[in-house]
Amino acid sequence: MPEFEPRIVAFLCRWCAAAGADLAGTSRLQYPPNAIPIRVNCSGRVEPQWVVEALKAGADGVLIGGCHPGDCHYVVGNYKTRRRIYLLRRMLAEMGIEPERVRLEWISATEGARFAQVVSDFVAELKRLGPLHGNGGRG
Amino acid sequence: MPEIKPRIGVFVCHCGKNIAGTVDVAKLAEAASRFPGVVYATHYEYMCSDPGQALLKRAIKEHRLSGVVVAACSPTMHEETFxxxxxxxxxxxxxxxxxxxxxxxxxxxxxxxxxxxxxxxTRAVVEKVWGDRPLEPTEIGVVRRALVVGGGIAGIQAALDIANAGFEVLLVERSPSIGGHMAQLSETFPTLDCSQCILTPKMVEVSRHPKIRILAYSELEEVSGFVGNYRVRIRKKPTYVDPAKCNLCGECAKVCPVRVPNEFDRGLSLRSAIYIPFPQAIPSTYTLDAENCLGIVPLRCGKCAEVCEAKAIDFDMQEEILEEEVGAIVLATGYELYPKEAMAEYGYGTVPDVIDGLEFERLLSASGPTRGEIRRPSDGKIPKEVVFVQCSGSRDPEHHKPYCSKICCMYTAKHALLYRHAVPAGQAYVFYIDIRAGGKDYEEFVNRAMEEERILYIRGKVAKVFREGEKVVVWGVDTLTGKRVEVRADLVVLAQAVVPSPGTEELARKLRVACGGEGFLKEAHPKLRPLEALTAGIFLAGAAQGPKDIPESVAQASGAAAKVVALLSRPKLEHPPEVAEVDEELCSGCGICAPQCPYGAITVDEVAHVNEILCEGCGTCVAACPSGAMSFRNVGDEQVLRMVRAALEVEGAGV
Known part of the structure; x- marks a missing residue:
């Protein structure tokens, strides 16, 4: 049986996290290809519902990437995200889903290496956790 | 959303070998051709090249495409191009x-x-395009005049540059005269130009400029609107003197019985209640300071009016509220020195012969309280030994300000040098942590102070300053020799930290402009957008944004002015249409959205309304809406969920 390859949906804010991901590319840093990026203007746009739907649709983990606290292009969007994701993770735990499957990370436009590291770490963690039950049975 | 059958085209770029060397572009195009909604897919060597763009245009027409996905480099590179x-x-x-x-x-x-x-x-982005609607940028008109807040050198420079480009400028200054701190300085480093001599011609130019209206003794009360269309309320305090009639004879000040500390001389001299801050003040008029006058309503004294031959004094003058429209705003509110009360360890505020840098400027200035003779405040004696303390309140995260105030190394060198010129037999000591002389001819200037003027630079911090008889004793450590140092000085000058001028944060709140941790106005980007605030149409100049010397303030002011001129020169402004919008049928008017918005773009009555121009498009309100009434143009929930499902679809991978 081939090694389990987790599927990740990555919601990345345009100004910091997506720019950081671009820098990882410009710097030719290699990292696992498991995360499919979806660019949004601000991490504040990310609805908890999207995260839940992504997990339902077959994702083993969801990454939300935003600007560092104080650096949000839209002043405070990332603070709202932080509260929402904090709450969502607690709700997931109540439902028996490991909260570690939802990751909120602050990645600046200059942190290409950090983006690559975050994805690598997340993939490793999801491999340890295994497929999200209900999504199991696929390679 | 009505399900019209989409006709999407997918264009895969090789980017030479950059993409094609790794990704099987033919396979990707082939897979894309089988994506739902796609009617045409191809791949090409360089999509961004002219032939690449021609290919795109031809395909749009030939295949009557309703949407396009270009699988290529980051959208920050060529989204605009395609x-x-x-x-x-x-x-x-x-x-x-x-x-x-x-x-x-x-x-x-x-x-x-x-x-x-x-x-x-690519599959996910095809889904996005499927859900995208055609949009048009919102067009807005521009009010072709600018407001400059603050009449120091930065505000003066910005006002002149904008006015010289042909646009009207309102220059608001809260004190009775423009000129700012630069008017208080004696000479400027590193050239030792007389500060007033280079400043006052500019002040006169402002006062004579047909496009500039000076509103002195005035403050910005309220701001509403948005880029190109700001409405401002300005409160103009009464000066009780008609500037058109005042002939500056000064008889009023002579008969005024009141004596209060003179702000222009930093309290080192006294002024009357009716006064002119300095002889070259602009507007060129006396001002009656009602707070310190014996009484206007009812009139208690009235001596000034009795002697005024020009009949310029009008005790019935009322405060005026001006409502003005402007297209752009420049904030040039400048700096103040860190308050003396905060520096108890250096005896500031208790030992009279411990003064700050600006007070020393007044002592050096020919127009100052001592007519340029350096005489100490306590007894008027000429100090034989003077200690200058750098970084007083700066670079001290435990007790005071963590940052470097940037201008102090240079002005301290200037102070010590000018002191030596004025008192050739005197000895000057400078306590410093490091010398930061990064600027054109700055290092040479400091070296001149050290080597030619025999000023004793001692590397180390001062621990304590206290009074002993007629002397001011300074205890410090010379960190190069490791020895304790005691100097029995006659005068101590503290290079106080530079802080934002009082009221900066309040002003920033009114304008929805961010302040950094230390209260300085925050620029939109520290490197690439240093002249503007994040709020569109608001620009920054001078030390309000961070400690700056005169050339830097002038440069930033001219830069900000150029931005203002560019903005005011545009026939129409376009605002990106990718913003939040409300479905009024669904909105319950709960109002959860409004406080989420950092731009104040949402108002709620029965239902919520989004001001499209104010909305910057973060979408935070959309994520917060509990009834699904708030949506985001071309980043709808259904759209994103379809992207998510498509990205995860096993079959969809097609490889």
Missing amino acids: RKAAEEAGLNPYLVEIANIREQVSWVHSGPKATEKAVRV
Whole structure:
């Protein structure tokens, strides 16, 4: 049986996290290809519902990437995200889903290496956790 | 959303070998041709090249495409390019999206997995385009005049540059005269130009400029509106003197019985209640300071009016509220020195012969309280030994300000040098942590102070300053020799930290402009957008944004003015249409959205309303709406969920 390859949906804010991901590319840093990026203007746009739907649709983990606290292009969007994701993770735990499957990370436009590291770490963690039950049975 | 059958085209770029060397571009195009909604897919060597763009345009027309996905480099590179090309072919540019398969795929992955990810990424973006609607940028008119807040050198420079480009300027200054701190300085480093001599011609130019209206003794009360269309309320305090009639004879000040500390001399001299801050003040008029006058209502004294031959004094003058419209605002509110009360360890505020840098400027100035003779405040004696303390309140995160105030190394060298010129037999000591003389001819200037003027630079911090008889004793450590140092000085000058001028944060709140941790106005980007605030149409100049010397303030002011001129010169402004919008049928008017918005773009009555111009498009309100009434143009919930499902679809990977 081939090694389990987790599927990740990555919601990345345009100004910091997506720019950081671009820098990882410009710097030719290699990292696992498991995360499919979806660019949004601000991490504040990310609805908890999207995260839940992504997990339902077959994702083993969801990454939300935003600007560092104080650096949000839209002043405070990332603070709202932080509260929402904090709450969502607690709700997931109540439902028996490991909260570690939802990751909120602050990645600046200059942190290409950090983006690559975050994805690598997340993939490793999801491999340890295994497929999200209900999504199991696929390679 | 009505399900019209989409006709999407997918264009896969090789980017030479950058993409094609890793991703199987033929396979990707082939897979894309089988995506739902796609009617045409191809791949080409360089999509951004002219032939590449021509290919795109031709395909849009030939295949009557309703949307386009270009699978290529990051959208920050060529989104604009392809949207323009599509527009030229008659397709709404907001129906063109980029699938980033270079920075986020081919440059970071290898092997067949790279192609698989490219397929998933492209598939997701096709879903986005499927849900995209054609959009038009919102057009707004521009009020072709500017407001400059603060009449120091930065505000003066910005006002002149904007006015010289042909636009009207309102220059608001809260004190009775423009000129700012620069008017208080004696000479300027590193050239030792007389500060007033280079400043006052500019002040006169401002006062004579037909396009500039000075509103002195005035403050900005309220701001509403948005870029190109700000409405401002300005409160103009009464000066009780008609500037058109005042002939500056000064008889009023002579008969005034009141004596209060003179702000212009930093309290080192006294002024009357009716006064002119300094002889070259602009507007060129006396001002009656009602707070310190014996009484206007009812009139208690009235001696000034009795002697005024020009009949310029009008005790019935009322405060005025001006409502003005402007298209752009420059904030040049400047700095103040860190308050003396905060420096108890250096005896500031208790030992009279401990003064700050600006007080020393007044002692050096020919127009100052001592007519340029350096006489100490306590007894008027000429000090034989003077200690200058750098970084007083700066670079001290435990007790005071963590940052470097930037200008103090230079002005301290200047102070010590000018002191030596004025008192050739005197000895000057400078306590310093480091010398930061980064600037044109700055290092040479400091060296001149050290070597030619025999000023004793002692590397180390001062621990304590206290009074002993007639002397001011300074205890410090020379960190180069490791020895304790005691100097029995006659005068101590503290290079106090530079802080934002009082009221900066309050002003920033009114304008929805951010302040950094230390209260300085925050620029939109520390490197690439240092002249503007994040709020569109508001620009920054001078030390209000951070400690700056005169050349830097002037440069930033001219830069900000150029930005203002560029803005005011545009026939119309366009605001991106990708913003939040409300479905009024669904909105319950709960109002959860409004406080989420950092721009104040949402108002709620029965239902919520989004001001499209104020909305910057973060979407935070959309995520917060509990009834699904708030949505985001071209990033709808259903759209995103379809992207998510498409990205995860096993079959969809097609490889």
